[in-house]
Amino acid sequence: MLFSVKSANPARLSTPCLVLPVFEGGQLPEPTASLDAQLRKAFSKLLAAGDIAGKIGDVLLLQKLEGLGAQRVLLVGCGKASELSAKKYVQVVRHASKALVKHGQFTAAACLLDLPVKNEQARHLAELLTRTVTTLQYRYSTTKPKAAKAPELKQLTLLVDAGQRAAATQGAALGQAVGNGMNAARQLGNLPANICTPSYLGEQALALAAKNRKLLKAKVLSEAQMRRLGMNSLLSVGNGSEQSSALIVLEYQGAAAGQKPNVILGKGITFDSGGISLKPGLGMDEMKYDMCGAASVVGVMTALCQLQPKINVIGVIASAENMPGGHATKPGDVVTSMSGQTIEILNTDAEGRLVLCDALTYIERFKPKSVVDIATLTGACITALGTVTSGLMSNDDELADTLYQCGQRALDPTWRLPIWDEYQEQLHSNFADVANIGGPKAGTITAACFLSRFARNYKWAHLDIAGIAWLQGAEKGATGRPVPLLLEYLLNH
Numbered sequence: 001m002l003f004s005v006k007s008a009n010p011a012r013l014s015t016p017c018l019v020l021p022v023f024e025g026g027q028l029p030e031p032t033a034s035l036d037a038q039l040r041k042a043f044s045k046l047l048a049a050g051d052i053a054g055k056i057g058d059v060l061l062l063q064k065l066e067g068l069g070a071q072r073v074l075l076v077g078c079g080k081a082s083e084l085s086a087k088k089y090v091q092v093v094r095h096a097s098k099a100l101v102k103h104g105q106f107t108a109a110a111c112l113l114d115l116p117v118k119n120e121q122a123r124h125l126a127e128l129l130t131r132t133v134t135t136l137q138y139r140y141s142t143t144k145p146k147a148a149k150a151p152e153l154k155q156l157t158l159l160v161d162a163g164q165r166a167a168a169t170q171g172a173a174l175g176q177a178v179g180n181g182m183n184a185a186r187q188l189g190n191l192p193a194n195i196c197t198p199s200y201l202g203e204q205a206l207a208l209a210a211k212n213r214k215l216l217k218a219k220v221l222s223e224a225q226m227r228r229l230g231m232n233s234l235l236s237v238g239n240g241s242e243q244s245s246a247l248i249v250l251e252y253q254g255a256a257a258g259q260k261p262n263v264i265l266g267k268g269i270t271f272d273s274g275g276i277s278l279k280p281g282l283g284m285d286e287m288k289y290d291m292c293g294a295a296s297v298v299g300v301m302t303a304l305c306q307l308q309p310k311i312n313v314i315g316v317i318a319s320a321e322n323m324p325g326g327h328a329t330k331p332g333d334v335v336t337s338m339s340g341q342t343i344e345i346l347n348t349d350a351e352g353r354l355v356l357c358d359a360l361t362y363i364e365r366f367k368p369k370s371v372v373d374i375a376t377l378t379g380a381c382i383t384a385l386g387t388v389t390s391g392l393m394s395n396d397d398e399l400a401d402t403l404y405q406c407g408q409r410a411l412d413p414t415w416r417l418p419i420w421d422e423y424q425e426q427l428h429s430n431f432a433d434v435a436n437i438g439g440p441k442a443g444t445i446t447a448a449c450f451l452s453r454f455a456r457n458y459k460w461a462h463l464d465i466a467g468i469a470w471l472q473g474a475e476k477g478a479t480g481r482p483v484p485l486l487l488e489y490l491l492n493h
Contacts, residue, residue, distance in 0.1 A: 076092060121164075135186075234338075239327045249315070255312050260367060265297070289470045296486065313490055
């Protein structure tokens with residue numbers, strides 16, 4: 001997909017299709033209003049006749065109009081001018097993009113960066129536009145090679161005033177990189193678990209580093225190396241599987257070596273059967289998505305390599321396959337974590353925290369500025385927050401507030417939950433320092449409380465993405481979230 005930004009007179013621009021916005025109530029934003037005046041109120045008449053109402057989702061394709069250089073014009077409804085928010089703007093872009101493809105317009109120019117979106121400038125609108133269009137281009141075909149390739153946009157020119165061209169160009173480049181990062185995460189998430197194993201994740205990390213040798217280094221710790229480090233909690237999760245567990249480290253260095261890195265840590269359970277605490281069969285196929293936290297780490301690193309910002313970021317993936325078997329960890333087993341804390345495993349289906357806790361201890365060696373872990377950790381988070389927002393828990397108020405604001409700007413929202421000391425009492429064990437579950441109440445919170453015991457030496461936040469990592473139903477598939485949130489944080493804070 002080729003994006004470009006131009007400052008040109010829309011009336012004279014020679015393009016197969018020109019995309020113009022219209023509002024409800026007959027209102028015409030610029031440049032539609034100026035073109036309308038040149039065309040003897042052609043667009044106003046269409047609105048008055050009801051050919052297009054201007055609501056979000058409305059589109060109308062017009063053949064060549066005398067006085068315009070474009071061969072066709074696509075009018076796109078933007079709703080009420082007073083209510084146009086960033087969220088609604090993304091809906092407008094989605095409808096416009098899908099309409100162009102539906103009508104066979106694969107090369108187009110769009111006048112959508114001057115819309116009066118609340119509190120937004122052309123740079124951010126360009127970012128949202130290119131991100132949205134890029135993610136709409138994604139198609140999964142790895143294990144469905146005979147599926148007909150869907151038509152897609154080839155080239156989109158964004159028209160903007162000369163004074164905003166530089167900012168819009170920056171925004172467009174950022175949005176495309178974020179979209180590519182989301183698509184990389186979606187691809188990993190959508191792969192079946194017999195392909196996307198812990199070893200496969202390691203191979204993908206090494207391949208990404210090989211393509212970006214000047215910026216990115218990667219290493220994959222074997223089970224033997226982890227055993228020597230005392231990562232018995234992480235290793236316990238993969239005991240019942242034929243697949244080897246792995247700790248994957250990606251180091252992006254765009255700044256001086258002395259600059260402290262921000263660290264992102266992804267849960268990479270490539271398939272979660274529940275282990276001995278076996279899950280119900282219905283919907284278990286979706287447990288291939290239990291590595292979407294790890295996928296988001298790869299997605300972020302993919303985008304960083306494209307953008308090449310002058311920052312240092314370390315991505316860590318704690319990966320295992322959770323299966324029942326003769327060697328599988330049993331409820332009631334006690335393991336000693338890398339930190340030295342002992343853990344009574346009351347439920348083997350609470351395995352994500354077991355791989356993450358050793359990784360959180362390992363991360364201390366990097367002396368991080370901050371650590372954000374990303375995990376499809378608890379079904380309780382879906383009960384609490386649904387499929388709209390990620391759960392956010394943190395030991396640092398400033399970090400939590402920053403992540404919240406970043407989520408709002410990136411349209412990848414979070415909502416903070418408490419991790420007060422009172423909740424820690426639910427993790428009491430008579431036989432170890434801590435139990436890996438805290439009972440049926442406040443499951444998302446007690447999971448984060450467990451992790452917080454291993455993150456006391458740095459600023460840390462936990463994102464529970466169980467509700468937002470993938471979609472069900474007709475659009476079943478990984479979403480690529482929270483790549484936008486993470487990049488917003490890493491690039492600007």
